Amino acid sequence: MESKIKVAVDGAGGMGRIHALAFLNDPRCELTGFCSRNEELLNKIAGGYLPAVGYGDSLQEEVKISPPPRSWKRVEGLAEDREVRAVSICLPNSLHYERSEERRVGKECRSRWSPYH
Numbered sequence: 001m002e003s004k005i006k007v008a009v010d011g012a013g014g015m016g017r018i019h020a021l022a023f024l025n026d027p028r029c030e031l032t033g034f035c036s037r038n039e040e041l042l043n044k045i046a047g048g049y050l051p052a053v054g055y056g057d058s059l060q061e062e063v064k065i066s067p068p069p070r071s072w073k074r075v076e077g078l079a080e081d082r083e084v085r086a087v088s089i090c091l092p093n094s095l096h097y098e099r100s101e102e103r104r105v106g107k108e109c110r111s112r113w114s115p116y117h
Contacts, residue, residue, distance in 0.1 A: 004030040006083050010075070011090035012036035012045060014053045019088045021050065021063065033070040035078045046071040 007023050009016045012034055023029040036042045044051055048068035052061050072078045078087065 006032040008033035008084045012041040016090035035072045
């Protein structure tokens with residue numbers, strides 16, 4: 001059996017939580033960590049709970065995460081974590097390029113690129 005891809009999410013806003021839910025439901029992935037400046041959300045996630053989001057039917061209720069993912073308030077902590085193999089960048093579009101360049105430390109960084117970059 002292949003090992004799971006250890007994934008982290010950068011951004012704990014609505015889109016970051018929707019990406020996290022997708023990783024939690026993908027048997028090929030293991031949600032390993034979250035990076036966010038929002039300390040309240042980050043503490044909840046580090047405690048093992050993914051807060052609800054108000055987007056359609058995506059995540060109407062809080063979801064239990066087991067084991068709880070690691071959390072970082074600064075991007076440097078995530079970049080230094082050797083277990084994380086992929087990062088989902090869930091920040092405003094204007095920050096995607098800058099953030100993916102910061103992360104190029106042997107990790108796969110994905111974001112939907114805007115045609116305006």
